[in-house]
Amino acid sequence: MQLFFHENIQQSNFQLDPEESRHLIKVLRKQQGDKVNFTDGKGCLFECTIIDSNPKKTTIQIDKRLYTPDDDFYIHLAISPTKNSERMEWMVEKLTEIGVHEISFMESEFSERSKLKYDRLEKKIKAACKQSLKTRVPKLNPVIPMEDLVRDDKFNEYQRFIAYVDKENDRHLFQKLEKDRAYLILIGPEGDFSKQELQLAFDHLFLPCSLGKSRLRSETAALAAVHTIQMKNNLLDI
Missing domain, CATH: 3.40.1280.10 (SPOUT methyltransferase, trefoil knot domain)
Known part of the structure; x- marks a missing residue:
């Protein structure tokens, strides 16, 4: 599993900045329709799909949200x-x-x-x-x-x-x-x-x-x- 980071994920779709878009599409060779996992760094895991593989402004669709509970310590x-x-x-x-x-x-x-x-x-x-x-x-x-x-x-x-x-x-x-x-x-x-x-x-x-x-x-x-x-x-x- 690969995990990617994006702050302030609030809508069902979100766009990546040019640096992250290029890394995802050009370096990792991800394509439209590929499944990817994102976190907002606040305990949420988002199972997502790439719906627009633009290397300058990739669009991601959230399919499922999972929440990781806090540790007991x-x-x-x-x-x-x-x-x-x-x-x-x-x-x-x-x-x-x-x-x-x-x-x-x-x-x-x-x-x-x-x-x-x-x-x-x-x-x-x-x-x-x-x-x-x-x-x-x-x-x-x-x-x-x-x-x-x-x-x-x-x-x-x-x-x-x-x-x-x-x-x-x-x-x-x-x-x-x-x-x-x-x-x-x-x-x-x-x-x-x-x-x-x-x-x-x-x-x-x-x-x-x-x-x-x-x-x-x-x-x-x-x-x-x-x-x-x-x-x-x-x-x-x-």
Whole structure:
């Protein structure tokens, strides 16, 4: 199955922009009458037919609408962006494939970068949704100071974690997770969190957690955290 993306699908027919039309007709060689699947990124899957294979303005007809229910849990990952922007692009792509719901970039004491190319990150996320057949596009937030994120009352009902490297912080995230919750997990920069930032998180009831014995790059730690939460919620009898 191939999945295509189009925002704001509201009518029974819709048209693709020139870039998407050319990709569908010229590159993939789709023709009038071919069946295709689209998502709006908001949980809907549309089974469709191409009714006009114009490579500049392809017209699509919706045959059937299917709705994907929300997960029983919610993963919000917050990370300090690294100096290498390509690694951040790779990270959001893989987080989307694994199954993150929301990504925030946060500014911490040892942050290496404060500006990101959000248009490129959004493209990577949408491409990953199509690749992994996901009908929901994760929410992507701009850079926010860590202090503001930690102090935000909207996370009071979340199970909140801060992952960092310390030989005394040896209890794995998997052991601390409660199933079917909303989660917020903080991943620091390559220089990790400062002692003041750790204390701030503890003061706001964030739980310390480990992601294993190895020292991980920031983006690797992000993938490990999201995969762990997905595994905890999708395995039976845990």
